[in-house]
Amino acid sequence: MAEFTIYIGNKNYSSWSLRGWLILKQTRARFDEVVIPLYQPGSRGEILRHSPSGKVPCLVHGEIAVWESLSIGEYLAELFPAAKLWPEDRAARAAARSVSLEMHAGFAELRRHFPMNMRSSFDRAIIPAIQGDIDRITALWRDCRRRYGQGGSFLFGHFTIADAMYAPVVSRFRTFKAPLDAEAEAYSAAVASWPAYQEWLAAARKEPMVLEQWEF
Secondary structure (H helix, E strand, C coil), X not given: CCCEEEEECCCCCCHHHHHHHHHHHHHCCCEEEEECCCCCCXXXXXXXXXXXXXXXXXXXXXCEEEECHHXXXXXXXXXXXXXXXXXXXXXXXXXXXXXXXXXXXXXXHHHHHCCCXXXXXXXXXXXXXXXXXXXXXXXXXXXXXXXXXXXXXXXEEECCHHHHHHHHHHHHHHHCCCCCCHHHHHHHHHHHHCHHHXXXXXXXXXXXXXXXXXXX
């Protein structure tokens, strides 16, 4: 049995599960994963057996349960400093936390109209409210890349928690064919080709569960 267990929802649909899983994967720690199908009779009860919030993801480490993707990230950043889950530079680290929290709390229109569905592709009109979210997200990406990303392909050069927070956005943009400028498309392609993202996507495509309606 591995030291860590992460409880997650359907890989095709659960954006928050993807975030927590990617962060854990970056530590290179051995872990077990348990997929709890969402929106099924008994789903919430099963999740509550492991996660006090009744939501996924939830990371269990011995007697410690950590829920919410950002909290999982902070916990793992303390345990695995060599993984550099936050940038080492103070200014870059402040920016990384800020853009991560903005993703955590914002972009409601994008979430509502572009739910995560990794194995599908749709043509959907870009209404002004969605375009406003797209514009803000891509502006954040450009700013981070120009100020801090010269050392690699991610927002702060190497992979950080901030990239995990925006990985499901990359998926949504691709599913709904959102038009992106060249810089945003380059970053999106870097995330989508990252081996950990590809591993999750491959598993999502094999899942038997199909939801007629799903959230975020």
